[in-house]
Amino acid sequence: MEKIKKLLKALSLLIGNPSLVNNITNSSYAWSKYLKENHKPLIQLPVVKINQLIPDFDETLNVFSFLGGSSLPTDIILLKALSAQIKNCLYFEIGTWRGESVINVSDTAKECYTLNLSKEEMSQMKLPKKYIDLHGFFSKKKENITQLYGNSLNYDFGALNKKFDLIFIDGNHKYEFIKNDTEKVFKHLIHDNSIVVWHDYATDPETMRPEVLSGILDGIPDKYKKNIYHVSNTLCAIFMKGEIESYNFDYPTIPNKSFKITVKSRTIS
Numbered sequence: 001m002e003k004i005k006k007l008l009k010a011l012s013l014l015i016g017n018p019s020l021v022n023n024i025t026n027s028s029y030a031w032s033k034y035l036k037e038n039h040k041p042l043i044q045l046p047v048v049k050i051n052q053l054i055p056d057f058d059e060t061l062n063v064f065s066f067l068g069g070s071s072l073p074t075d076i077i078l079l080k081a082l083s084a085q086i087k088n089c090l091y092f093e094i095g096t097w098r099g100e101s102v103i104n105v106s107d108t109a110k111e112c113y114t115l116n117l118s119k120e121e122m123s124q125m126k127l128p129k130k131y132i133d134l135h136g137f138f139s140k141k142k143e144n145i146t147q148l149y150g151n152s153l154n155y156d157f158g159a160l161n162k163k164f165d166l167i168f169i170d171g172n173h174k175y176e177f178i179k180n181d182t183e184k185v186f187k188h189l190i191h192d193n194s195i196v197v198w199h200d201y202a203t204d205p206e207t208m209r210p211e212v213l214s215g216i217l218d219g220i221p222d223k224y225k226k227n228i229y230h231v232s233n234t235l236c237a238i239f240m241k242g243e244i245e246s247y248n249f250d251y252p253t254i255p256n257k258s259f260k261i262t263v264k265s266r267t268i269s
Contacts (some may be wrong), residue, residue: 079105083165
């Protein structure tokens with residue numbers, strides 16, 4: 001009887017607001033089902049330890065806001081440390097927000113390019129002016145950062161005529177955008193040794209987002225699916241070629257490392 005009452009209540013809510021059906025079709029349950037039906041056994045990426053990718057882990061972020069929409073410190077440290085390992089690194093990023101990731105990577109990369117919606121496009125979406133103006137807050141004055149504007153769904157990546165060493169996909173995290181951005185990055189921007197990192201592959205370092213993983217797996221060429229991993233202690237997935245030691249994810253994680261964190265704030269004038 002209780003289940004029938006809940007079903008009737010749910011139907012009443014749907015009749016009153018049909019758009020609620022999107023909450024069902026875009027739910028983690030629905031995307032987990034999609035993964036099992038279309039990408040088994042890759043319903044959870046193998047894990048690579050972050051300190052395997054960053055030997056002698058000892059990194060500093062010179063800019064971090066600890067505000068909404070930010071990455072984890074380990075996410076940005078991953079990018080900065082990877083770029084430091086690549087001579088004259090060329091870095092490309094989809095999704096700028098305040099510019100925290102690219103401003104940190106610009107310390108170790110030779111050139112950085114970041115793509116974001118233009119102010120005009122964001123205004124047409126009726127986004128608040130204050131929110132629009134905050135895009136690139138930290139990064140817009142750095143000489144080795146080139147800010148590009150456009151919607152990744154229709155942006156001509158091929159016109160850049162460049163290949164990048166390190167690429168960070170951190171735009172819209174809905175399936176169609178992840179799939180689109182992944183397809184275009186692998187078609188136009190990578191070379192034989194490029195590294196690609198997807199942000200918000202996970203909601204926390206132990207919880208994968210099935211919608212994002214679905215977009216990644218549907219967008220990446222089949223021959224590269226064996227080369228993608230979940231980076232431990234981050235929200236990131238990574239594509240890297242070569243022999244990489246990894247292990248199967250096991251929740252909850254028993255800590256095998258800890259991090260020493262020093263935080264020093266400074267006022268922005």
